[in-house]
Structure formats: structure tokens, C-alpha cells
Amino acid sequence: MKKLLILPLLIFTAFNSNAQFKALGVKLGVNYGAADIKEHFNSGGTDYTYATEEADVGLAFGLFARAKVHHFFFQPELLASNHETRMKLSSIKFDSLMQLKQTRVDIPLLFGYSRKDRIRAFTGPVFTKLTQNPVFSEKFFRDELGSVFNGGTWAWQLGFSFDMGPLMVDARFETNLGSLSDHVQIKGQNFNFDHRMNTIQVSIGWDFVH
Secondary structure, three states: HHHHHHHHHHHHHHHOOHHHEEEEEEEEEEEEEEEEEEEEEOOOOEEEEEEEEEEEEEEEEEEEEEEEEEEEEEEEEEEEEEEEEEEEOOOOOOOEEEEEEEEEEEEEEEEEEEEEEOEEEEOOOOOOOEEEOEEEEEHHHHHEEEOOOOEEEEEEEEEEEEEEEOEEEEEEEEEOOOOHHHHHHEOOEEEEEEEEEEEEEEEEEEEEOO
């Protein structure tokens, strides 16, 4: 994790050797993520369906910096974020709703184009490190449902932002390049599936350099 945190600094330092330092600030936003999962499996002779029920809004906050060369810029960020998804585990005997809550550290490394400093378009990779993933359920599976998320994965973001004085407004779309999880464990048995999430994030930021 420490090596990963050094990566944005190294890229920013190399880029900044020929660049103009443009921004340093804080940001706060909301995430809305949607996953499309519907899997069928059998455990102990009982057929189950494991499917996405509903996605909820989560929060994101952290730091950003920006350096610019001509009309191009590099913007590394360090964010803490959370995402919530409701899953439904169904069988002929019962239905169980589960609330999956992810707490993550996200490191976007964004490259973009700006004809004018106030309006920007960008894209770039994001490393996501999962720090917590508690599962809350209304049924006994709360104690029998194993960890369903991998520790870390890469995603890709694209979006745009604009400034109103020191206030920045940012909107972006994120899609996972790797699987957030590849199985669910129930009663000690692993059942394979590919969990990827698309996320829309809207945030506001404050630039202390402006």
C-alpha cells in the first residue's frame, strides 16, 4: 500500500518538471453504483438465487492536485469512499436481504485536456483498495456468509469538471477493469460469479491554490 501511495507522487513530480502547478484542494462527493448479478447455485440439495436487489448512495471525500502542460494536465487524487449494495438470497424456503457495505481507498490517476483552465475533460486508471466489507443480513446467513470482495482491483474513470472561482464541480463514470469479487462463500462452500460495478460519482471541491 505504501508503494502504491508513492506512485502518484512520482508521476506528479515527473510531469511537474515541465508543468505549471494549478490546483491543490479537498473534495466531497456521492457515489451511486450499480451491479448486475443474478446467479443460481445448489447448496446441500437446496437451490438458491443470488441477485442484485438495489444500489444505494455512498460518500467519497479526499484530496486532489493538478499540474498542467499547455492544454494537458495530470490530476492525482487520494479518496476514501463507501459503496452500498443490497443483495437478495432466495430459495424455496425463504428470502434473505443482505446489505453489502464497502469502505475503500481510491487512487485515481487522471489525465485530461483543458482548452481553458475552468473546463476540463479527463480519463485515467483508478486503484481501489478495500478496507472493510461488512455484510448485514436479516437471516442466519449473516454468520454463514463469507467475504465476497477481493482486496483490491483496478478501475477506469472518465468525466469532466469545471470551476467557479475556487469551487470545483466534478462528474465522472467509473467501470471496473477487474472483478470486485469472484465468489460468494456460504456454509464453507464457494460459489463462483463475477461481481463488477459501474459507478457514477458527483463531487464538489475547493482549490486552495486559486
